Amino acid sequence: MQLVLEKRTERSNTIALVSPLVAIGLTIVTMTILFAVLGKNPLLALHAYFIAPLTDSYSLQEIAVKATPLVMIAIGLALCYIANAWNIGAEGQFLIGAVAGSWIAVKTQGTDAGVWVLPAMLVLAAAAGALYALIPAICRVRFGASEILTSLMLVYVADLFLDYLVRGPWRDPNGFNFPTTAEFDSVATVPLLIEGGRLHLGSIIALLVVAAAAILLGRTIKGFEIRVVGAAPRAARFGGFNANQLIILTFAVSGALAGLAGIIEVAGPVGHLQPGISPGYGFTAIIVAFLGRLNPLGIFIAGLFLALTFIGGEQAQIAMKIPLDVTKVFQGILLFYVLACDSFILYRFKLVFPNRQVARGTG
Amino acid sequence: MPAYQRMLDPTPNGLHSGESPLLSTVGLTKRYGDFLANDSINIDIWPKEIHALLGENGAGKSTLVKAIYGLIQPSAGEILWRGTPIVLSGPSEARSRGIGMVFQHFSLFDNLTVAENVALGLDGKESFRDMSARLEQVSKTYGLPLDPRREVWQLSVGERQRIEIVRALMQDPKFLILDEPTAVLTPQEADQLFLVLERLKAEGRAILYISHKLEEVKRLCDTATILRGGRKIQTCNPRLETAASLARMMVGGEIREVKSAASRQTTIPRLVVNDLSLTPEEAHGVRLQHISFELKGGEILGIAGVAGNGQDELFAALSGERLSKDPGTVVIEGIAAGHLSITKRRKLGAAFVPEERLGHGTAPRMKLSENALLTGHAASGMVSHGFIDTAATLETVDRATETFDVRKAKRDPEAASLSGGNLQKFIVGREILRNPAVLVVSQPTWGVDAGAAAVIRQALLDLATAGAAVLVTSQDLDELVEIADRIAVMFHGRLSEPLATRDATREKLGLLMGGSSLEPKEAAHAVGA
Ligand SMILES: Nc1ncnc2c1ncn2[C@@H]1O[C@H](COP(=O)(O)OP(=O)(O)OP(=O)(O)O)[C@@H](O)[C@H]1O
Ligand SMILES: [Mg+2]
Numbered sequence: 001m002q003l004v005l006e007k008r009t010e011r012s013n014t015i016a017l018v019s020p021l022v023a024i025g026l027t028i029v030t031m032t033i034l035f036a037v038l039g040k041n042p043l044l045a046l047h048a049y050f051i052a053p054l055t056d057s058y059s060l061q062e063i064a065v066k067a068t069p070l071v072m073i074a075i076g077l078a079l080c081y082i083a084n085a086w087n088i089g090a091e092g093q094f095l096i097g098a099v100a101g102s103w104i105a106v107k108t109q110g111t112d113a114g115v116w117v118l119p120a121m122l123v124l125a126a127a128a129g130a131l132y133a134l135i136p137a138i139c140r141v142r143f144g145a146s147e148i149l150t151s152l153m154l155v156y157v158a159d160l161f162l163d164y165l166v167r168g169p170w171r172d173p174n175g176f177n178f179p180t181t182a183e184f185d186s187v188a189t190v191p192l193l194i195e196g197g198r199l200h201l202g203s204i205i206a207l208l209v210v211a212a213a214a215i216l217l218g219r220t221i222k223g224f225e226i227r228v229v230g231a232a233p234r235a236a237r238f239g240g241f242n243a244n245q246l247i248i249l250t251f252a253v254s255g256a257l258a259g260l261a262g263i264i265e266v267a268g269p270v271g272h273l274q275p276g277i278s279p280g281y282g283f284t285a286i287i288v289a290f291l292g293r294l295n296p297l298g299i300f301i302a303g304l305f306l307a308l309t310f311i312g313g314e315q316a317q318i319a320m321k322i323p324l325d326v327t328k329v330f331q332g333i334l335l336f337y338v339l340a341c342d343s344f345i346l347y348r349f350k351l352v353f354p355n356r357q358v359a360r361g362t363g
Numbered sequence: 364m365p366a367y368q369r370m371l372d373p374t375p376n377g378l379h380s381g382e383s384p385l386l387s388t389v390g391l392t393k394r395y396g397d398f399l400a401n402d403s404i405n406i407d408i409w410p411k412e413i414h415a416l417l418g419e420n421g422a423g424k425s426t427l428v429k430a431i432y433g434l435i436q437p438s439a440g441e442i443l444w445r446g447t448p449i450v451l452s453g454p455s456e457a458r459s460r461g462i463g464m465v466f467q468h469f470s471l472f473d474n475l476t477v478a479e480n481v482a483l484g485l486d487g488k489e490s491f492r493d494m495s496a497r498l499e500q501v502s503k504t505y506g507l508p509l510d511p512r513r514e515v516w517q518l519s520v521g522e523r524q525r526i527e528i529v530r531a532l533m534q535d536p537k538f539l540i541l542d543e544p545t546a547v548l549t550p551q552e553a554d555q556l557f558l559v560l561e562r563l564k565a566e567g568r569a570i571l572y573i574s575h576k577l578e579e580v581k582r583l584c585d586t587a588t589i590l591r592g593g594r595k596i597q598t599c600n601p602r603l604e605t606a607a608s609l610a611r612m613m614v615g616g617e618i619r620e621v622k623s624a625a626s627r628q629t630t631i632p633r634l635v636v637n638d639l640s641l642t643p644e645e646a647h648g649v650r651l652q653h654i655s656f657e658l659k660g661g662e663i664l665g666i667a668g669v670a671g672n673g674q675d676e677l678f679a680a681l682s683g684e685r686l687s688k689d690p691g692t693v694v695i696e697g698i699a700a701g702h703l704s705i706t707k708r709r710k711l712g713a714a715f716v717p718e719e720r721l722g723h724g725t726a727p728r729m730k731l732s733e734n735a736l737l738t739g740h741a742a743s744g745m746v747s748h749g750f751i752d753t754a755a756t757l758e759t760v761d762r763a764t765e766t767f768d769v770r771k772a773k774r775d776p777e778a779a780s781l782s783g784g785n786l787q788k789f790i791v792g793r794e795i796l797r798n799p800a801v802l803v804v805s806q807p808t809w810g811v812d813a814g815a816a817a818v819i820r821q822a823l824l825d826l827a828t829a830g831a832a833v834l835v836t837s838q839d840l841d842e843l844v845e846i847a848d849r850i851a852v853m854f855h856g857r858l859s860e861p862l863a864t865r866d867a868t869r870e871k872l873g874l875l876m877g878g879s880s881l882e883p884k885e886a887a888h889a890v891g892a
Contacts, residue, residue, distance in 0.1 A: 221746045224736060232726035237684055238717060239737040240706030 023337035049312035071303035073285035076254025089151030091282025097259020100128030129259015137251035190268035390440035398772035418590035420784025463536030478511035521552035630660035665847030712800030763792030
C-alpha cells in the first residue's frame with residue numbers, strides 16, 4: 001500500500017471549505033500539547049481561550065470590536081492577494097490612517113467644530129492610508145522593487161512617526177507626561193451602538209465593507225479583472241487587463257481600508273492617539289485573509305474567530321497566567337496549518353494498492 | 364497465465380510469436396464524475412511495433428497514455444507489463460520500469476542549458492559530467508544532434524523536442540509514448556523524427572504514437588487503435604486503410620469537405636500594417652522589421668514560416684498586447700490603432716486567437732463562461748454598468764459548444780479540463796461568434812482532429828465570405844494553401860511580399876522560409892551582404 005499525492009483536475013470546493021476547519025483542528029491539537037508543556041491544564045486553557053469569551057455579553061461585544069479592524073483590513077488585503085500583489089504593510093497603513101484622522105481631532109480639540117469632524121477624520125484617514133500604501137505599489141510598478149519588503153518596512157516608519165507625534169507636538173499637556181494626545185472631543189468620536197456598551201458604528205461599516213467586497217468580486221467586471229490578473233497574468237493581459245494598474249488600485253483600496261480601520265479604532269474604543277493602539281491588527285489580518293479563503297464571507301467568520309483568540313488570550317492570562325504572547329504563537333501556527341491544508345485544494349492523497357485496484361481518494 | 368481471457372491485438376507481422384505483449388491494458392476505465400473519459404479499453408503493445416492511437420478531440424487518447432505513464436490513476440481496469448499486473452504510483456515508477464513519454468507541451472526551462480534541463484528530468488544519481496557525456500553519446504547514436512551547453516531559448520521548436528526525446532531515451536525505455544509530437548514540427552523536422560522512430564523500433568522497442576495526421580500514421584505505423592467517445596472502436600493495420608477510412612472510423616461518419624464560396628468579393632481594407640518595426644520586449648524575442656501589408660474584407664492572408672521568426676511578436680503588435688508609439692503602424696477599420704489597447708481594438712471590431720491555448724487564450728483554472736468574458740467584456744454586451752451578465756456569458760459558451768461541437772464533461776467546466784482540441788474549438792468559436800470585422804488567428808487547428816479542423820477552416824472561410832478580413836499564421840502549409848488567398852512568409856522578423864496562393868509552390872515557400880529571396884539576383888546580393 002502506498003500513499004501518493006495526485007494533482008486534482010478541478011479545484012475542490014468542498015476541500016476549500018473544509019481546509020480552514022482542518023487547520024483550526026490541527027492548531028488546537030498543537031496548542032494542547034504546548035499548554036501541557038507549559039505545565040498548564042490544557043482543557044482549562046482551551047476553555048479560557050475559546051469558551052469563556054463566548055459566555056458573557058461584555059466579551060461578546062469585545063469580540064465584535066476586535067473583529068472590526070481585522071475584517072476591514074483583511075478584506076483589503078484579500079483584494080491584493082487575489083490580484084497577486086503582496087501588501088504586508090497593512091499595520092503601517094493602519095497607523096498612518098490613525099495619525100491622519102487624529103490630526104483633525106487634535107486641531108479641533110476644544111473648539112466648537114460641528115458634526116463634520118468625524119466624517120472628515122474618516123475620509124482623511126482613508127486617503128492617508130491609501131497614499132501610504134501607494135508608496136510600495138508605485139515602487140513596485142516603476143522600479144520593480146519588491147512590494148513585500150517595502151510595504152513591510154514602512155510599518156516601522158509609521159510606528160516611529162506616531163511615537164514621535166505623541167511624545168512631541170501632540171502630547172497632551174495635562175497628561176502627566178504620558179505619550180498620548182488628549183481624549184478626543186465627542187464630535188471626534190465614533191458613536192456607540194448600545195449606550196454604555198462597547199459595540200460601535202465601526203462594526204456596521206465593517207459589515208458594509210464585507211458586502212461591498214462580495215459584490216465586487218462576485219458580480220462586477222472589476223472583480224473579475226482582479227481574479228484573472230492573479231490567476232493567469234498572460235491571459236489577463238490578453239483580456240485587456242493591466243496588471244500594474246491593478247497593483248496600484250488594490251494597494252490603494254487596501255491602504256484606505258486599513259487607514260479607515262485605524263481611525264475607527266482610535267476614535268472609537270481607544271478614544272485618543274497613543275502608541276500601542278494596535279495589537280498587530282495589520283499582521284493578524286493577513287491570517288484572517290487566508291483563513292477566510294480570501295473570500296469576503298469567509299473573512300468575516302475568520303475575523304470573528306481571530307478576535308476570539310485575542311480576547312481568549314487576555315482571559316487566559318488573567319485566569320491562568322499564560323503569557324499573552326501565546327496568542328501570537330497560536331496565530332502563527334494557525335497560518336502555517338492553513339497554508340499547508342490549502343495544498344489539498346489542488347492535490348489529493350490517494351491510496352494505491354500494489355495488486356488490485358485503487359481506493360477512492362480522500363476528497 | 365494472466366487471469367483474463369480475451370482476443371489479443373495483432374502483432375506487427377500478424378503473428379503472436381509465442382510471447383506476451385510488452386504492455387496491455389485490460390478494461391482500463393477513467394471516470395471524471397459521471398463522465399467516462401476511457402471506457403474499458405483493451406489495448407496490446409508488442410515489441411518492435413509503432414502503434415498509432417487515433418481519435419477525435421476528446422476521444423480519450425491523452426487520458427489513456429497518462430494512465431499508462433502513471434500520471435493519473437485509472438478508476439477501474441488494470442495495466443499489464445509483460446503479462447503481470449502493475450500499479451504505477453507516478454511517472455518515476457513508470458520510467459523505472461522502462462516506460463518513457465514525450466509530452467506535446469514541453470517542460471523545459473528557457474534559461475537553463477540543454478544538459479541542465481535533461482539533468483532536472485532524470486531520476487538518476489550519476490554525476491552531472493557523466494550525464495552530459497551520456498547525453499552527447501545518446502544524441503549522436505540516434506542522429507539527434509544537440510549541444511548540451513546551449514541554452515534552451517536559443518533553440519528551435521524541433522530542437523527543443525529533441526531534448527525531450529533524448530531525455531526519454533537516456534532512460535533506455537522499452538516503450539516510448541509520444542503525444543502529438545509532430546503537431547509543432549516542420550515537415551523536414553518530422554521526417555527526421557520518423558527516422559529516429561524507425562530506428563528505435565528496429566532496436567526492439569515499442570512506440571505508442573498519437574497524431575491527428577493520418578497520412579503520417581499510414582507511413583509510419585504498423586498498428587492503429589482507434590478511440591471514439593472514450594471507447595476502443597478497432598485495432599487495424601493503417602497501411603491497409605485510407606486516410607478517409609481511418610477518419611470515418613474516428614468520427615463514425617463522413618468528414619465534411621472544406622468548401623470555399625466560389626465568389627468571394629474583396630471590399631475595403633480592414634487591416635493595414637504600415638512599416639511596423641518593434642524592438643522585442645523580452646530578452647530572447649525577435650525584432651520586427653519594416654512589416655507592411657494590407658488585408659481587405661473578404662480576404663484571407665496566410666503567414667507561413669518556421670516558428671520563432673517573429674510570429675509571436677507580430678501577433679502581440681497586432682492585438683495590442685504590445686503597443687507601438689506610432690499609431691499609424693496598425694490601422695484597423697480605417698482607424699490608426701497602433702497605440703490603442705487590445706480592448707479598444709476589439710471595440711473597433713477586431714478579434715484575436717493566440718497560439719497558446721492554456722494561460723494565454725484562456726485562464727486555465729477559470730470556467731468557460733469566465734473565459735468567454737475574458738475577451739467578450741469589451742464588446743459583447745456581457746457587462747452593463749460594471750456588472751457581469753452571467754446569463755450572457757453562459758449563452759456564449761452554449762453557442763460555441765453547439766456551433767463547434769465542443770465536447771466536455773459538463774456545461775461550464777474549467778478550461779483546463781477540456782481536451783486540447785476541444786479547448787481550441789471553444790476559443791475559436793468564442794471569437795468567431797462575435798462576428799469580427801478583422802480576425803487575427805495563430806495556429807487555428809493546432810492539435811485539432813481532422814473533422815474539427817475542417818469545421819474551423821470552414822468557419823474562417825465563411826467569416827471571410829461574410830466580409831471579414833482574416834489573418835492566419837500557421838506552420839501547416841497545407842492548411843494555408845487550403846484556405847488563404849495570399850501567403851506571405853516570415854523570416855527573422857521580416858515579412859515577404861505575399862504570393863497569390865496559386866503561385867505559392869512549396870519550393871517558393873520553402874526558399875522564403877529559409878531566408879532566401881525569390882529573385883536570383885537579389886539572393887546573390889543577400890548572400891554577399
Ligand atoms: N480532469 C478532467 N476533468 C474532467 N474531464 C476531463 C478531464 N480530463 C479530461 N477530461 C475529459 O475527458 C475527455 C478526453 O480527454 P483527452 O484529453 O483524453 O482527449 P484527447 O483524445 O487527448 O483529445 P485531443 O486530441 O483534443 O488532445 C475530454 O472530453 C475531456 O473533456
Ligand atoms: Mg490530447
